[in-house]
Amino acid sequence: MKICMLTSxxxxxxxxxxxxxxxxxxxxxxxxxxxxxxxxxxxxADGIRIVxxxxxxxxxxxxxxxxxxxxxxxxxDADVYHCHEPDALLIGVLAKxxxxxxxxxxxxxxxPSEIPFDLGIRNGTPGQRMLSALVSxxxxxxxxxxxxTFAVSESVAARFRERGFDPLILSNYSIADLDVPYNLxxxxxxxxxxxxxxQSFHGVDECVRAVERARERYPDVxxxxxxxxxxxxxxxxxxxxxxxxxxxxxxxxYRAMYERLSEGTAGLLVFQPTYYNISIGxxxxxxxxxxxxxxxxxxxxxxxxxxxxxxxxxxxxxxxSVEEIADAIAYLFDHPDEARRxxxxxxxxxxxRYNWSAMEADLLRMYRGLDGTSRxx
Numbered sequence: 001m002k003i004c005m006l007t008s009x010x011x012x013x014x015x016x017x018x019x020x021x022x023x024x025x026x027x028x029x030x031x032x033x034x035x036x037x038x039x040x041x042x043x044x045a046d047g048i049r050i051v052x053x054x055x056x057x058x059x060x061x062x063x064x065x066x067x068x069x070x071x072x073x074x075x076x077d078a079d080v081y082h083c084h085e086p087d088a089l090l091i092g093v094l095a096k097x098x099x100x101x102x103x104x105x106x107x108x109x110x111x112p113s114e115i116p117f118d119l120g121i122r123n124g125t126p127g128q129r130m131l132s133a134l135v136s137x138x139x140x141x142x143x144x145x146x147x148x149t150f151a152v153s154e155s156v157a158a159r160f161r162e163r164g165f166d167p168l169i170l171s172n173y174s175i176a177d178l179d180v181p182y183n184l185x186x187x188x189x190x191x192x193x194x195x196x197x198x199q200s201f202h203g204v205d206e207c208v209r210a211v212e213r214a215r216e217r218y219p220d221v222x223x224x225x226x227x228x229x230x231x232x233x234x235x236x237x238x239x240x241x242x243x244x245x246x247x248x249x250x251x252x253x254y255r256a257m258y259e260r261l262s263e264g265t266a267g268l269l270v271f272q273p274t275y276y277n278i279s280i281g282x283x284x285x286x287x288x289x290x291x292x293x294x295x296x297x298x299x300x301x302x303x304x305x306x307x308x309x310x311x312x313x314x315x316x317x318x319x320x321s322v323e324e325i326a327d328a329i330a331y332l333f334d335h336p337d338e339a340r341r342x343x344x345x346x347x348x349x350x351x352x353r354y355n356w357s358a359m360e361a362d363l364l365r366m367y368r369g370l371d372g373t374s375r376x377x
Contacts, residue, residue, distance in 0.1 A: 004078035005033045008088040012050045022048050024360040034072045036065050086139045093145045105146040112136040113276035123275045155280035172284035174291040176355030180258040182292040192264035194226040194285045203270035210325035266332050267294040270319040290346030295339045297328040313346030
């Protein structure tokens with residue numbers, strides 16, 4: 001079967017799309033990813049064909065990206081279009097009816113709250129509520145044209161279940177059989193903070209201030225930001241004299257990311273619940289920390305709480321409280337044996353329970369049964 005994975009906002013090397021789903025599907029199918037990038041082109045990576053279309057710098061020009069994606073999509077001789085966002089789903093619906101193919105919708109986010117936030121519309125305003133309702137109605141209507149639906153978590157799936165869908169849950173668990181470095185006997189004080197493209201809701205400011213407070217007792221504490229730091233955040237850090245204990249790596253490939261994380265003593269995951277999609281989120285960063293045995297200091301939010309509590313792999317905090325974050329840091333430094341125990345628990349939980357192999361089996365099973373007549377919704 002030929003599968004065309006279509007994304008309108010994620011890069012071609014996205015962890016969920018490329019590293020997990022596409023690589024898994026490529027074991028039994030022919031897979032192409034169509035994605036926006038800095039330039040257009042075609043290449044092959046790990047047996048997966050990647051087609052990129054040029055993405056304009058301005059968000060206002062996003063419709064041009066969609067037109068380029070549609071043109072690239074229609075040029076593909078695919079049996080199934082696997083779409084990752086509502087606007088990609090719209091393109092997939094057009095391709096389905098123009099080419100007589102099948103369609104799958106992969107729900108990563110709670111888009112009715114995510115899209116207004118991305119457009120800079122303040123949460124709770126009449127404009128935000130109206131746009132959220134519109135996005136929800138359009139997304140549900142488009143999803144009814146799909147032969148299959150996936151969701152990243154039960155919280156994300158809930159809105160669809162209420163409307164008669166039965167999404168298959170494909171969680172962002174780590175790939176446990178990767179040969180990644182890990183060391184459960186960590187003695188340093190280098191804290192890790194990871195995000196693909198750091199924004200204010202990731203809690204960078206809160207973590208920097210918490211580390212600054214922790215340095216009053218532990219002067220050798222440092223913070224490593226793994227990922228791309230937005231210019232405004234970088235300026236705030238460098239302009240405050242904190243660059244002496246805060247470093248950033250920029251984007252790192254998968255293997256290099258794990259190598260850098262393995263040098264740390266704990267992982268920070270303090271998402272700020274500024275809008276609904278963040279409140280119900282379950283970031284794959286949590287499982288990456290756990291895989292390499294890092295104890296975590298994480299936001300006390302429903303999906304995150306469920307994992308951290310069940311695995312007993314870290315400390316939950318109020319993400320808006322710098323004091324709680326600093327106290328959690330101090331606790332791990334004051335109780336190194338407990339920190340090692342939490343790290344070991346997290347790694348064991350990923351190896352035994354929260355790993356991608358189970359998700360891969362479900363994904364492949366669903367595609368084997370995709371016959372054009374099954375419909376989720």
